[in-house]
Amino acid sequence: MKNSMRESLARLANHLNTGRNPYVVSISLLVVGTALVYLSPRSILAFLVFAGATAMIYFLRMNKTAKLALAVFVAVVLVPILGARNIFYLEVIFQIAVFAALSLGLNIVVGFSGILNLGYVAFYAAGAYLWGFFGSQQAFLLHEIPGTAPLDTPFLLAPEWFYVFVLLGIIVAAFVGLLLGLPVLRVRGDYLAIVTLGFGEVVRQLVNNLDKPLNLTNGPQGITPIQKPTLPQGVVDAFNAVVGPLVGNRVTPSQFYNIVFYFIALIVVLAAIVVTHRLDDSKIGRAWTAIREDELAATAMGIPANKLKLAAFAVGASFAGGMGVIFAASRTFVSPDSFNFMQSIGVLTMVILGGIGSIPGVIIGAAVVIILNLQVLQSFSLYLTQLRQSDAVIPILNFAWKDLSTQLDPAKYQRLLFGLILVLMMIYRPAGLIPASRRIRELKGTPDASVSDGETNGDANGDAPEEADDDR
Amino acid sequence: MRIAQLPVSVREIVKPIGRMVVFVVGAGAVFSAFMVLLALVFKGSAADRLLLESMDVGILPYTVSILPQVLIDGVTLGFVYAAIALGYTMVYGVLEFINFAHSEIFAIGAFAGVEFLLFMERLGILAGAGPLFAYMLLMMAVLAGMMASGATAVIVERTAYRPLRGAPRIVPLISAIGVSFVLQDLIRLVESLTSGQFHRIFPTFGNFDDRVSLFAFEMKMGTVYVDIQVKSIVVIVAAVLMLAGLNYIVNATRVGKAIRAVAQDRSSASLMGVYVNGIISFTFLLGGALGGAAGVLYALKFTRIDPFIGFFPGMKAFTAAVLGGIGNLTGALLGGIVLGMLESFAGAYLTTFTMGAMGAEYKDIIAFAILILILIFRPSGLLGEQVSQKA
Amino acid sequence: MGKRLCSVILATAMLAFAVSATGAQAKVIKIATQSPLSGGMSAVGTDIKNGAQLAIEQLSGSLTKLGFKIELAPFDDQGNPDTGVANAKNIVADPAVLVIVGHYNSGVQIPASEEYHSAGLANVSPANTNPKVTERNYLEISRICGRDDVQGAVGAQFAMSMGMKSAYIIHDKTAYGQGIAEYFKRESEKLGIKVRGFAGTEEKANFDSILTPILASRPDVIYFGGMYDQAAVLFKQARQKGYKGMFLSDDGFDSSDATKIGGKVLLDGKGTYYSTVSGPASAYPGTAKFIADFKARFGSEPQPFAAQAYDSTALALLAIEAAAKSSGGAAPTRAAIAKAVRAITDYKGITGTISFNSKGDLLKAKYFIIQVTSADPLQWSNNKIAQTLEIEPPK
Secondary structure (H helix, E strand, O other): OHHHHHHHHHHHHHHHOOOOHHHHHHHHHHHHHHHHHHHOOOOHHHHHHHHHHHHHHHHOOOOHHHHHHHHHHHHHHHHHHHHHHOHHHHHHHHHHHHHHHHHHHHHHHHHHOOOOOOOOHHHHHHHHHHHHHHOOOHHHOOOOOOOOOOOOOOOOOOOOHHHHHHHHHHHHHHHHHHHHHHHHHOOOHHHHHHHHHHHHHHHHHHHHHOOOOOOOOOHHHOEOOOOOOOOOOOHHHHHHHHHHHHHOOOOOHHHHHHHHHHHHHHHHHHHHHHHHHHHHOOHHHHHHHHHHHOHHHHHHOOOOHHHHHHHHHHHHHHHHHHHHHHHHHHHOOEOHHHHOHHHHHHHHHHHHHHOOOOHHHHHHHHHHHHHHHHHHHHHHHHHHHHHHHOOOEEOOOOEEHHHOOHHHOHHHHHHHHHHHHHHHHHHHOOOOOOOOHHHHHHHHOOHHHHHOOOOOOOOOOOHHHHHHHHHO | OHHHHOOHHHHHHHHHHHHHHHHHHHHHHHHHHHHHHHHHHHOOOHHHHHHHHHHOOOHHHHHHHHHHHHHHHHHHHHHHHHHHHHHHHHHHHHHOOOOOOHHHHHHHHHHHHHHHHHHHHHHOOOOOOOHHHHHHHHHHHHHHHHHHHHHHHHHHHHHHHHHHOOOOOHHHHHHHHHHHHHHHHHHHHHHHHHHOOOOEEOOOOOOOOOEEEEEEEEEOOEEEEEEEEHHHHHHHHHHHHHHHHHHHHHHHOHHHHHHHHHHHOHHHHHHOOOOHHHHHHHHHHHHHHHHHHHHHHHHHHHOEEOOOOOHHHHHHHHHHHHHHOOOOHHHHHHHHHHHHHHHHHHHHHHHHHOOOOOOHHHHHHHHHHHHHHHHHHOOOOOOOOOOOOOO | OHHHHHHHHHHHHHHHHHHHHOOOOOOEEEEEEEEOOOOOOHHHHHHHHHHHHHHHHHHOHHHHHOOOEEEEEEEEOOOOHHHHHHHHHHHHOOOOEEEEEEOOOHHHHHHHHHHHHHHOOEEEEOOOOOOHHHHOOOOOEEEOOOOHHHHHHHHHHHHHHOOOOEEEEEEOOOHHHHHHHHHHHHHHHHHOOEEEEEEEOOOOOOOHHHHHHHHHHOOOEEEEEOOHHHHHHHHHHHHHOOOOOEEEEOHHHOOOHHHHHHHHHHOOOOOEEEEEOOOOHHHOOOHHHHHHHHHHHHOOOOOOOHHHHHHHHHHHHHHHHHHHHHOOOOOOOHHHHHHHHHHOOOEEEOOEEEOEOOOOOEOOEEEEEEEOOOOOHHHHHHOEEEEEEEEOOOO
16 A cells, blocks of 8 residues: 555656656756745745755756756846845855865765764854954954953954955865874774864864963954954945835845855865865765775875875865855854864764765755754744643643743753764764765666665775774 | 682672772882982983972982872872773674763763762751761762663663664764764753752762871972872772673673673673673663762862863863773773772873973873873783783 | 655755745734853743743733834843853844844854944843943943943952951952953952952862962952862862851852852851842842742743843833834834934833933943852842942943
8 A cells, every 4th residue: 555655656756757747847946945035034844945946956866057047047036036025045055055064075075985983063163253353343353351342442354365265264264174094004993083072172262262371362252343344335226226115125235245145165175165076076075985985905006095094084174164254244253163073063064964975965955954954943932832821731631831831942952863863874874965976876787777776885995905904 | 719719709899909009109119210210311401400409409300209199190180080990891882883972971970979968968957067077978879870871871771872782883872972962061950050050069068078097108399298188089999890890790790691601792791691681781871870979979079060061071081091901990990990090190190290381281182192002002001912812 | 866856856855835824923022032041051041031022921011012022032042252252143143133132151242243233133131240231332222230440349348348368369260250350350450459369260179279279379358360160179179178268259159059069068157248230139129020920931040141131021012012103103113213212211111210321331320249148059049148238330
């Protein structure tokens, strides 16, 4: 019974995915999603439909140009317009972009070269505090006591330096990555994971403590305000003139910043995707894979394992550094609270969920985790709060919502969620939701099998060489 | 050698206790000497003058006067770390796997013990407990902690680690991180559902809060009293007993022999008739129980526990295990004591010597920095020979 | 391919159906709250929300008559600035939200209020004592509690009046605790109290290594800037190590859990005191009814700042009403409300008479020094008021 239903569904899906049908499906879904978000800009469900429709572009069998055109249309036209109607969506998408870049960076370290980095957020912090220091008044407050400094100090640099610092953030984080990578030369796998964890914690605590003797980071108070790049004159007016009627209300400059940062983050993510993709298919990428599968054999084949591992650290870190700068500017605020161990684990969860080593996988992973975190869990908790205020009763159990403990609010169980994702994925689907294509090619020999699932369980990391290690 | 003539069973009890004494005295002497030397170097410096001005005491007498207290605190903390570190090192010795969730297993032990005592308090038993009965209650709490933690460790191994045995190393490690997070929130869920709060306070009973005066000496700034809390003594004695007991089990019993066999070569051990899965479970049980006992002792010493309490002691204990040479039981002990002392010294003296520029807030940074440096320059640890070598 | 695709399509279709099922809502005005509803500070945070809810239920009658429906939109900032800012964007994006009452942690309020400021949304803060909250001179941001720079100084003056000659200052390395500790230090030095040490710690349980230098320096008073869950543990361990002097803390100490943790030791030696901007119920004339109502509605005694949240929400309702009347019954704009909040003078709230200065501080705020007098957590609200002061904010 169940099977026949499954089969017919599969047949339906297959039908929808052949010939001209995927175009119809994709466009109609997008239209529905856009209409829903446009009409009820505060409904999470509408947003999920839109997000789902966008993701479908990737999965459906269409030719590349069409996919690209649709994606560009969504990114450049639909998102800004819909976002201007509810900037919270831009915030969600911005965070997805930020964490997608972080996941891509971590993916290079964990997925390509097989080193578990548990302190990844340190690089993010490096970028954020870089602009946090130079893009604020902090340089003039070195001898002030945090929290009591005067507010009318001038800024060190003009806000336009922001763009330079995005690049600088990339470079500085890469350097920090090299620094952290040094233990790689001496330490193996799981040890290294703990070293990186310690490193991440050291960076957070340093940032928290470096308010004396010289007040570099303003300690627990965090640095604020941090400058945003100034908007060229007339951009907002132009935007309002062109799409104002569609948006329905005039966009203020502060709202427009959300659109600006969305585009900046989008550009960095695209760059990260391109870099990752090129690396994956390059000599370096193959060498990383070789190291991941069997370092000894790789070294014997003449691959400079240490250098390449360091390179993985540096490249991975650089993405986070660039995003750190953008994050600091968009928030106009950095504080040590944003760079704790939970964040590192969050990024790791995104990578694991999406698929280690898989570029589309980690992006989807980032999107799923962020949407869960920012929207689904929160709104579910709010919904429970409303129920609790009402006199409603759970029907069968005859249990009043009022008596439901606030301790059960789903928003509180982020850790549980991350933990469960990690454990369950490792046991049942170590290759992730969207396994990396190379791993499947390796196993099946045909590129077409790339998205069929189920059978790929447990294969992901190529057990064979490691098993030998175990019995050594 | 007289000790060599003793029967194995006695030797394996005497030897570790002797080692502990040596480690404590040795580490204490080294740290104290270093501190006094440093104080001599700093004599007449700006730090010295500042101290004279604010407290009317020079840096040398100041250093000496708080030294005994710092040593006592360091030893106590060191034994707590050592007890946790043993859990990491046991599992690593057998499976070459870092049980990341051990810090939460430690926390579960602490909660089980404290909940048991709180239950006794509600029954009204705690308030009127005489001294002897108080110790019995504490022992029962420790046992409760050991049982809860041991059971959790075994269940975790069975569900989250065993299916991944044979997978690349990174896979069970990620799973272990996941388990650690799941356990944190589960503890919080259970604890907050029962009372709305997720932290617990170790109830006051018995004479654990009393202080035993050790000695006093005269200094210019006044009489310095050195004393030790009863609960610190309890923690040290309990940890010593546990460490000696563990050493005995591993080195002088049949099951210990099996553990060592599995650690050396799993497949050969299996061929020799050792039930490998059972032995691995037993290892987790042992390590978990030790962690649980350490948790209760931690709660006794520091009063307040919450579900996230395991993270830092866990990391520190791991550092201690690595510092001593992971997989090496004696090493874990030495690492724990050294780290405990280091933390205690850093916390107490850093502020004075840096004139307030750095303070106790750097003690975690120092611990982690040591971990990183050790792994870079001597990955085998103080007592280990090679990373790949097992206990 | 097929299986995944069909599941995605199914899911999307279901969602689309669900969306279409949620119909449009009636014309409403929302008052949002942001406070930590989860995590360690959730007890206080939840009651901030409950205080606001009670005010809406009791006081929105006149607005209902004008044809508006007032709703509460509670948000959980988790005491975390990232969550707070993300929520803030969500809040300002909802045109129905006209006032935000909130934040418990200044470290969250400061970045989040940048969003309110740029959206022109009025924010009445019941509990944020950091000077920076109002020092930025934002028209939208007002608070009905005191300030840390005053509170820290009040603490130091109190220590002085009790004959304390030396102090050791500890803080919890949060924006709040560190800030107030700095002000305590500054005032102490000015008054001639010797500051024997100043240190921050994130430690929550093991204060051994911090206590050794403290005890060696024998201060008359140990000041803790931060929250009760650390302070009480620190105080307890200090007493157990033989410290006989006085403990002094700040309004973060104001929780009955402090005695649950510290117990009898808080009463030993020279006792335990804390400064606060939110006095116990007995300090306010109008609170008896509030407490009774609160208990009837939510089943428990209000935590600190619940009354302030009630007053903040009452102010918000007044401002909305004033703005609605001047706009002739149409839905008022955010800008008009922000102005209306500041225009309120001599509002007789349950926590005192409220008028704002040009920065958004109270013209005169109340500060209390309270002595812990019982080891029983249930007696917390009967702690003795050692001092009550009314002080103008610094210029």
